[in-house]
Amino acid sequence: NAGVTQTPKFQVLKTGQSMTLQCAQDMNHEYMSWYRQDPGMGLRLIHYSVGAGITDQGEVPNGYNVSRSTTEDFPLRLLSAAPSQTSVYFCASRPPGQRTNTGELFFGEGSRLTVL
Amino acid sequence: AQSVSQHNHHVILSEAASLELGCNYSYGGTVNLFWYVQYPGQHLQLLLKYFSGDPLVKGIKGFEAEFIKSKFSFNLRKPSVQWSDTAEYFCAVNAAGYSTLTFGKGTMLLVSP
Numbered sequence: 294n295a296g297v298t299q300t301p302k303f304q305v306l307k308t309g310q311s312m313t314l315q316c317a318q319d320m321n322h323e324y325m326s327w328y329r330q331d332p333g334m335g336l337r338l339i340h341y342s343v344g345a346g347i348t349d350q351g352e353v354p355n356g357y358n359v360s361r362s363t364t365e366d367f368p369l370r371l372l373s374a375a376p377s378q379t380s381v382y383f384c385a386s387r388p389p390g391q392r393t394n395t396g397e398l399f400f401g402e403g404s405r406l407t408v409l
Numbered sequence: 410a411q412s413v414s415q416h417n418h419h420v421i422l423s424e425a426a427s428l429e430l431g432c433n434y435s436y437g438g439t440v441n442l443f444w445y446v447q448y449p450g451q452h453l454q455l456l457l458k459y460f461s462g463d464p465l466v467k468g469i470k471g472f473e474a475e476f477i478k479s480k481f482s483f484n485l486r487k488p489s490v491q492w493s494d495t496a497e498y499f500c501a502v503n504a505a506g507y508s509t510l511t512f513g514k515g516t517m518l519l520v521s522p
Binding site: 351352400 | 515
């Protein structure tokens, strides 16, 4: 298993551009999520999904869209990039079959985004 | 809503010193608690977790944490740190009824050789 795979690892955008961060997992995890990590702020939840066709907002959803058409993929879209979205983005997933709300997450290696 | 507070943003220790990192959460019901570690340039990895049972949990690399329900705390400890423990440490909570995991702001630990 490859685990949780994120692409790209690095990206530079200009203000107003759009892009998609890709996240894929091959572990049949039902739950997937996106976090952003900023210095002194820890990890903040952007969006999450408890299964294909279901998404919900986290703590900081504004400026981001997600979709979950398959169990494996959970892309994060920036519609019109802003400098405030400069951050490191982590995708994380959770195995099925655990006791409800156990919360243990498996993380991708991160995508570092800079918006000029 | 679930939230987590980590007491220290930065901790500097010498090798062989003892470590205790504070973590408090705010939620009155059943919780699952976690400590994650992020080594420089890497992604987060699970250090240890508490679901139920013995409030003293042991994790990888000699780390342990104690859940004290009356204090809403889940402090991380290690008797003797090593240079390789230099990393950022995150406490996280998953409260009953929530499908999400909420992280604290992290504590950056620097261990000098």
